[in-house]
Amino acid sequence: MPLLQRRTSREAEIPTASMADIAFLLLIFFLVTTTINVDSGIYMQLPPKLEEDTPPPEIRQRNLLAVLVNSTGDVLVDGEFMQISQIRGEVVRHVTNEGRLPNYSENPDLAIVSFKTERGLPYGRYIEVLDEIKSAYIEIRDDYSRQVAGVDYTTYKGQLGEDDEDAVATKYPIKISLAEPDPGVGGAAAPAG
Amino acid sequence: MSVHFKKKSANTKQDIPTASLPDIIFMLLIFFMVTTVLRETELLVRTTLPQAEAIEKIEQKRLVSYMYIGPEKLEGTQVGEPAVQIDDAIVDDLTEIRNIMYRKVLEEPRMIISMRVDREVETGLLYDVQQELREAETLRINYSTTREAPSGG
Numbered sequence: 001m002p003l004l005q006r007r008t009s010r011e012a013e014i015p016t017a018s019m020a021d022i023a024f025l026l027l028i029f030f031l032v033t034t035t036i037n038v039d040s041g042i043y044m045q046l047p048p049k050l051e052e053d054t055p056p057p058e059i060r061q062r063n064l065l066a067v068l069v070n071s072t073g074d075v076l077v078d079g080e081f082m083q084i085s086q087i088r089g090e091v092v093r094h095v096t097n098e099g100r101l102p103n104y105s106e107n108p109d110l111a112i113v114s115f116k117t118e119r120g121l122p123y124g125r126y127i128e129v130l131d132e133i134k135s136a137y138i139e140i141r142d143d144y145s146r147q148v149a150g151v152d153y154t155t156y157k158g159q160l161g162e163d164d165e166d167a168v169a170t171k172y173p174i175k176i177s178l179a180e181p182d183p184g185v186g187g188a189a190a191p192a193g
Numbered sequence: 194m195s196v197h198f199k200k201k202s203a204n205t206k207q208d209i210p211t212a213s214l215p216d217i218i219f220m221l222l223i224f225f226m227v228t229t230v231l232r233e234t235e236l237l238v239r240t241t242l243p244q245a246e247a248i249e250k251i252e253q254k255r256l257v258s259y260m261y262i263g264p265e266k267l268e269g270t271q272v273g274e275p276a277v278q279i280d281d282a283i284v285d286d287l288t289e290i291r292n293i294m295y296r297k298v299l300e301e302p303r304m305i306i307s308m309r310v311d312r313e314v315e316t317g318l319l320y321d322v323q324q325e326l327r328e329a330e331t332l333r334i335n336y337s338t339t340r341e342a343p344s345g346g
Contacts, residue, residue, distance in 0.1 A: 027225065
Protein backbone atom coordinates (compact mmCIF):
# COMPACT_ATOMS: atom_id res chain seq x y z
CA MET A 1 0.00 0.00 0.00
CA PRO A 2 2.62 2.61 0.89
CA LEU A 3 4.53 1.60 -2.25
CA LEU A 4 1.56 2.45 -4.46
CA GLN A 5 1.10 5.78 -2.85
CA ARG A 6 4.65 6.80 -3.43
CA ARG A 7 4.33 5.96 -7.08
CA THR A 8 1.27 8.08 -7.71
CA SER A 9 2.75 11.05 -6.00
CA ARG A 10 5.66 11.17 -8.44
CA GLU A 11 4.95 13.13 -11.60
CA ALA A 12 5.54 11.09 -14.76
CA GLU A 13 6.29 13.97 -17.14
CA ILE A 14 9.06 14.56 -19.61
CA PRO A 15 10.52 18.01 -19.16
CA THR A 16 9.69 19.93 -22.32
CA ALA A 17 11.44 23.17 -21.48
CA SER A 18 14.53 22.22 -23.47
CA MET A 19 12.52 21.03 -26.46
CA ALA A 20 12.69 24.44 -28.13
CA ASP A 21 16.46 24.53 -27.73
CA ILE A 22 16.90 21.11 -29.29
CA ALA A 23 14.65 22.08 -32.17
CA PHE A 24 16.57 25.32 -32.60
CA LEU A 25 19.84 23.45 -32.85
CA LEU A 26 18.46 21.15 -35.53
CA LEU A 27 16.91 24.10 -37.32
CA ILE A 28 20.19 25.95 -37.44
CA PHE A 29 21.95 22.87 -38.78
CA PHE A 30 19.50 22.53 -41.65
CA LEU A 31 19.51 26.26 -42.30
CA VAL A 32 23.24 26.15 -42.76
CA THR A 33 23.37 23.05 -44.95
CA THR A 34 20.36 23.83 -47.11
CA THR A 35 20.63 24.90 -50.73
CA ILE A 36 17.40 26.54 -51.76
CA ASN A 37 18.51 27.65 -55.22
CA VAL A 38 16.93 25.61 -57.96
CA ASP A 39 19.03 24.59 -60.88
CA SER A 40 18.39 26.80 -63.84
CA GLY A 41 19.75 26.91 -67.32
CA ILE A 42 19.06 26.58 -71.01
CA TYR A 43 17.05 23.49 -71.78
CA MET A 44 17.90 21.66 -74.98
CA GLN A 45 16.80 18.49 -76.64
CA LEU A 46 19.58 16.57 -78.35
CA PRO A 47 18.82 15.07 -81.74
CA PRO A 48 18.21 11.31 -81.60
CA LYS A 49 20.94 8.89 -82.55
CA LEU A 50 21.52 8.58 -86.27
CA GLU A 51 20.37 5.31 -87.77
CA GLU A 52 22.75 3.85 -90.30
CA ASP A 53 20.68 4.11 -93.45
CA THR A 54 18.09 6.78 -92.80
CA PRO A 55 18.68 9.76 -95.05
CA PRO A 56 18.64 13.14 -93.29
CA PRO A 57 15.22 14.82 -93.50
CA GLU A 58 14.83 17.20 -96.37
CA ILE A 59 14.69 20.80 -95.32
CA ARG A 60 14.29 23.56 -97.81
CA GLN A 61 17.12 25.98 -97.75
CA ARG A 62 14.93 28.97 -97.00
CA ASN A 63 13.52 27.36 -93.85
CA LEU A 64 16.93 26.86 -92.38
CA LEU A 65 18.82 29.64 -90.64
CA ALA A 66 22.38 28.46 -90.26
CA VAL A 67 24.29 30.03 -87.39
CA LEU A 68 27.97 29.18 -87.60
CA VAL A 69 30.55 30.27 -85.07
CA ASN A 70 34.26 29.76 -85.54
CA SER A 71 36.78 29.19 -82.79
CA THR A 72 37.61 32.88 -82.39
CA GLY A 73 33.95 33.72 -81.89
CA ASP A 74 33.09 35.21 -85.29
CA VAL A 75 29.48 34.60 -86.21
CA LEU A 76 28.19 33.77 -89.66
CA VAL A 77 24.40 33.75 -90.11
CA ASP A 78 23.27 32.34 -93.45
CA GLY A 79 26.63 33.28 -94.95
CA GLU A 80 26.71 36.81 -93.58
CA PHE A 81 29.14 38.04 -90.96
CA MET A 82 27.32 39.34 -87.88
CA GLN A 83 27.75 40.63 -84.37
CA ILE A 84 26.36 38.43 -81.57
CA SER A 85 23.82 41.13 -80.68
CA GLN A 86 22.40 41.02 -84.22
CA ILE A 87 21.53 37.31 -84.05
CA ARG A 88 18.37 37.84 -82.03
CA GLY A 89 16.73 40.14 -84.57
CA GLU A 90 17.74 37.85 -87.39
CA VAL A 91 16.14 34.82 -85.72
CA VAL A 92 12.95 36.78 -85.02
CA ARG A 93 12.79 37.86 -88.66
CA HIS A 94 13.41 34.31 -89.81
CA VAL A 95 10.75 32.66 -87.66
CA THR A 96 8.02 35.27 -88.03
CA ASN A 97 8.52 35.71 -91.77
CA GLU A 98 5.40 33.74 -92.80
CA GLY A 99 6.65 33.44 -96.37
CA ARG A 100 6.99 37.16 -97.08
CA LEU A 101 10.70 37.50 -97.79
CA PRO A 102 12.14 34.83 -100.09
CA ASN A 103 15.23 33.95 -98.07
CA TYR A 104 13.50 33.54 -94.71
CA SER A 105 11.16 30.78 -93.58
CA GLU A 106 7.78 29.85 -95.07
CA ASN A 107 6.03 29.49 -91.71
CA PRO A 108 7.07 29.23 -88.05
CA ASP A 109 6.36 25.52 -87.95
CA LEU A 110 8.92 24.80 -90.65
CA ALA A 111 11.50 27.31 -89.50
CA ILE A 112 14.63 25.76 -88.09
CA VAL A 113 17.65 27.42 -86.60
CA SER A 114 20.75 25.35 -87.04
CA PHE A 115 23.54 26.06 -84.61
CA LYS A 116 27.05 24.88 -85.22
CA THR A 117 30.40 25.90 -83.84
CA GLU A 118 34.00 24.98 -84.36
CA ARG A 119 35.51 22.68 -81.79
CA GLY A 120 37.88 25.28 -80.42
CA LEU A 121 35.19 27.74 -79.34
CA PRO A 122 35.09 28.35 -75.58
CA TYR A 123 31.89 27.18 -73.94
CA GLY A 124 31.13 30.65 -72.55
CA ARG A 125 30.82 32.03 -76.06
CA TYR A 126 28.79 29.00 -77.16
CA ILE A 127 26.23 29.73 -74.43
CA GLU A 128 26.23 33.41 -75.32
CA VAL A 129 25.14 32.65 -78.88
CA LEU A 130 22.68 29.95 -77.84
CA ASP A 131 21.22 32.38 -75.33
CA GLU A 132 20.61 34.92 -78.10
CA ILE A 133 18.79 32.34 -80.20
CA LYS A 134 16.71 31.18 -77.26
CA SER A 135 15.94 34.79 -76.28
CA ALA A 136 14.65 35.42 -79.78
CA TYR A 137 12.16 32.58 -79.41
CA ILE A 138 11.08 33.84 -76.00
CA GLU A 139 10.57 37.30 -77.51
CA ILE A 140 8.43 35.86 -80.32
CA ARG A 141 6.36 33.80 -77.92
CA ASP A 142 5.85 36.74 -75.57
CA ASP A 143 4.68 38.93 -78.44
CA TYR A 144 2.24 36.34 -79.73
CA SER A 145 0.99 35.57 -76.24
CA ARG A 146 0.26 39.26 -75.69
CA GLN A 147 -1.74 39.31 -78.91
CA VAL A 148 -3.92 36.31 -78.12
CA ALA A 149 -4.14 36.43 -74.33
CA GLY A 150 -2.95 39.89 -73.35
CA VAL A 151 -0.27 38.59 -71.01
CA ASP A 152 3.32 37.46 -71.50
CA TYR A 153 4.08 33.84 -72.19
CA THR A 154 5.08 32.77 -68.67
CA THR A 155 1.83 34.14 -67.25
CA TYR A 156 -0.13 32.55 -70.07
CA LYS A 157 1.51 29.21 -69.44
CA GLY A 158 0.75 29.47 -65.75
CA GLN A 159 -2.92 30.00 -66.52
CA LEU A 160 -3.14 26.87 -68.65
CA GLY A 161 -4.79 23.84 -67.15
CA GLU A 162 -3.44 20.31 -67.27
CA ASP A 163 -5.09 19.38 -70.55
CA ASP A 164 -5.27 22.78 -72.21
CA GLU A 165 -3.44 23.19 -75.43
CA ASP A 166 -0.56 25.63 -75.35
CA ALA A 167 -1.53 27.62 -78.44
CA VAL A 168 1.58 29.77 -78.33
CA ALA A 169 3.99 26.84 -78.23
CA THR A 170 2.05 25.13 -81.02
CA LYS A 171 2.21 28.22 -83.17
CA TYR A 172 5.89 28.89 -82.51
CA PRO A 173 7.67 25.64 -81.71
CA ILE A 174 11.29 26.06 -80.71
CA LYS A 175 13.33 24.27 -83.30
CA ILE A 176 16.99 24.71 -82.64
CA SER A 177 19.06 22.07 -84.29
CA LEU A 178 22.41 21.26 -82.83
CA ALA A 179 24.06 20.25 -86.05
CA GLU A 180 26.13 17.14 -86.47
CA PRO A 181 29.68 17.98 -85.49
CA ASP A 182 32.35 17.54 -88.11
CA PRO A 183 33.73 14.06 -87.82
CA GLY A 184 37.41 13.46 -87.32
CA VAL A 185 38.44 16.96 -86.28
CA GLY A 186 40.56 16.61 -83.22
CA GLY A 187 39.57 12.96 -83.01
CA ALA A 188 39.35 12.92 -79.21
CA ALA A 189 36.49 10.46 -79.12
CA ALA A 190 35.22 7.72 -81.32
CA PRO A 191 32.69 9.15 -83.75
CA ALA A 192 29.15 7.82 -83.58
CA GLY A 193 28.55 4.52 -85.29
CA MET B 194 -6.27 60.24 -18.08
CA SER B 195 -2.87 58.81 -17.31
CA VAL B 196 -4.32 56.98 -14.34
CA HIS B 197 -6.65 55.09 -16.65
CA PHE B 198 -3.81 54.01 -18.82
CA LYS B 199 -1.80 52.79 -15.92
CA LYS B 200 -4.65 50.74 -14.62
CA LYS B 201 -5.20 49.00 -17.91
CA SER B 202 -1.61 48.05 -18.46
CA ALA B 203 -1.28 46.85 -14.96
CA ASN B 204 -4.12 44.42 -15.41
CA THR B 205 -2.88 42.73 -18.58
CA LYS B 206 -0.19 40.09 -18.57
CA GLN B 207 3.20 41.29 -19.72
CA ASP B 208 4.88 38.11 -20.98
CA ILE B 209 4.54 36.50 -24.40
CA PRO B 210 3.17 32.97 -24.23
CA THR B 211 6.02 30.65 -25.16
CA ALA B 212 4.13 27.38 -25.02
CA SER B 213 3.72 27.22 -28.79
CA LEU B 214 7.34 28.15 -29.50
CA PRO B 215 8.56 24.55 -29.91
CA ASP B 216 5.76 23.90 -32.37
CA ILE B 217 6.69 26.90 -34.47
CA ILE B 218 10.34 25.91 -34.47
CA PHE B 219 9.42 22.35 -35.39
CA MET B 220 7.39 23.59 -38.32
CA LEU B 221 10.36 25.58 -39.60
CA LEU B 222 12.63 22.63 -38.95
CA ILE B 223 10.45 20.27 -40.94
CA PHE B 224 10.26 22.74 -43.80
CA PHE B 225 14.02 22.98 -44.04
CA MET B 226 14.44 19.23 -43.64
CA VAL B 227 12.15 18.64 -46.58
CA THR B 228 13.65 21.26 -48.86
CA THR B 229 17.27 20.63 -48.03
CA VAL B 230 19.63 18.92 -50.40
CA LEU B 231 22.86 17.89 -48.81
CA ARG B 232 25.78 18.29 -51.12
CA GLU B 233 26.57 14.71 -52.02
CA THR B 234 29.38 15.10 -54.48
CA GLU B 235 32.75 16.67 -54.14
CA LEU B 236 33.72 18.59 -57.23
CA LEU B 237 36.91 17.36 -58.82
CA VAL B 238 36.74 19.80 -61.71
CA ARG B 239 36.40 23.55 -61.79
CA THR B 240 33.05 24.73 -63.09
CA THR B 241 32.67 28.44 -63.49
CA LEU B 242 29.26 28.61 -65.08
CA PRO B 243 28.54 31.03 -67.90
CA GLN B 244 25.76 33.59 -67.64
CA ALA B 245 22.63 33.68 -69.75
CA GLU B 246 19.33 35.50 -69.92
CA ALA B 247 16.93 33.05 -71.50
CA ILE B 248 16.96 30.50 -68.72
CA GLU B 249 14.31 28.26 -67.24
CA LYS B 250 14.15 26.59 -63.88
CA ILE B 251 14.00 22.85 -63.63
CA GLU B 252 10.99 22.15 -61.51
CA GLN B 253 11.35 18.39 -61.09
CA LYS B 254 14.55 18.13 -59.14
CA ARG B 255 14.24 14.38 -58.84
CA LEU B 256 14.76 13.96 -62.56
CA VAL B 257 18.01 15.85 -62.65
CA SER B 258 21.32 14.10 -62.95
CA TYR B 259 24.47 16.17 -62.93
CA MET B 260 27.50 16.11 -65.14
CA TYR B 261 30.48 18.33 -64.60
CA ILE B 262 32.94 19.30 -67.30
CA GLY B 263 35.88 21.51 -66.59
CA PRO B 264 39.59 21.65 -65.99
CA GLU B 265 40.63 19.19 -63.34
CA LYS B 266 41.43 20.67 -59.95
CA LEU B 267 45.00 20.15 -58.87
CA GLU B 268 46.77 21.11 -55.67
CA GLY B 269 46.19 24.67 -54.58
CA THR B 270 44.53 26.84 -57.16
CA GLN B 271 46.12 25.15 -60.16
CA VAL B 272 43.99 23.46 -62.76
CA GLY B 273 44.90 20.77 -65.27
CA GLU B 274 43.44 19.32 -68.41
CA PRO B 275 39.66 19.41 -69.01
CA ALA B 276 37.89 16.36 -67.61
CA VAL B 277 34.37 14.99 -67.28
CA GLN B 278 32.98 14.13 -63.88
CA ILE B 279 29.81 12.13 -63.34
CA ASP B 280 28.63 11.64 -59.76
CA ASP B 281 31.80 11.48 -57.68
CA ALA B 282 34.40 10.25 -60.14
CA ILE B 283 36.18 11.50 -63.20
CA VAL B 284 35.45 9.56 -66.35
CA ASP B 285 38.75 8.70 -68.01
CA ASP B 286 37.42 7.19 -71.20
CA LEU B 287 34.66 9.22 -72.80
CA THR B 288 33.10 6.11 -74.37
CA GLU B 289 32.21 4.95 -70.85
CA ILE B 290 29.68 7.77 -70.62
CA ARG B 291 27.20 5.93 -72.78
CA ASN B 292 27.17 2.93 -70.43
CA ILE B 293 26.86 5.05 -67.31
CA MET B 294 24.09 7.13 -68.81
CA TYR B 295 22.30 4.15 -70.28
CA ARG B 296 22.09 2.56 -66.86
CA LYS B 297 20.82 5.80 -65.36
CA VAL B 298 18.19 6.35 -68.00
CA LEU B 299 16.84 2.85 -67.47
CA GLU B 300 15.99 3.83 -63.92
CA GLU B 301 14.41 7.15 -64.83
CA PRO B 302 13.43 7.50 -68.49
CA ARG B 303 12.53 11.17 -68.13
CA MET B 304 15.95 12.06 -66.78
CA ILE B 305 17.36 15.50 -67.51
CA ILE B 306 21.11 15.89 -67.53
CA SER B 307 22.26 19.13 -66.09
CA MET B 308 25.53 20.01 -67.74
CA ARG B 309 27.64 22.15 -65.50
CA VAL B 310 30.38 23.15 -67.87
CA ASP B 311 33.19 25.55 -67.22
CA ARG B 312 33.06 28.61 -69.46
CA GLU B 313 36.57 28.07 -70.78
CA VAL B 314 36.14 24.47 -71.90
CA GLU B 315 36.32 24.08 -75.66
CA THR B 316 33.07 23.03 -77.29
CA GLY B 317 34.84 20.13 -78.99
CA LEU B 318 34.83 18.19 -75.73
CA LEU B 319 31.20 19.12 -75.21
CA TYR B 320 30.32 17.73 -78.63
CA ASP B 321 32.11 14.47 -77.86
CA VAL B 322 30.15 14.14 -74.63
CA GLN B 323 26.89 14.97 -76.38
CA GLN B 324 27.54 12.32 -79.00
CA GLU B 325 27.90 9.83 -76.16
CA LEU B 326 24.64 11.03 -74.61
CA ARG B 327 22.91 10.49 -77.93
CA GLU B 328 24.25 6.95 -78.01
CA ALA B 329 22.70 6.36 -74.60
CA GLU B 330 19.52 8.10 -75.78
CA THR B 331 19.59 10.56 -72.94
CA LEU B 332 18.45 13.46 -75.03
CA ARG B 333 17.10 15.89 -72.47
CA ILE B 334 19.88 18.17 -71.37
CA ASN B 335 20.15 21.46 -69.59
CA TYR B 336 23.08 23.80 -69.92
CA SER B 337 23.36 25.06 -66.40
CA THR B 338 23.93 28.78 -66.28
CA THR B 339 23.65 31.58 -63.80
CA ARG B 340 21.29 34.46 -64.37
CA GLU B 341 22.71 37.43 -66.13
CA ALA B 342 21.95 40.83 -64.71
CA PRO B 343 19.52 42.25 -67.29
CA SER B 344 21.27 44.85 -69.38
CA GLY B 345 19.74 47.79 -71.23
CA GLY B 346 18.97 45.84 -74.40
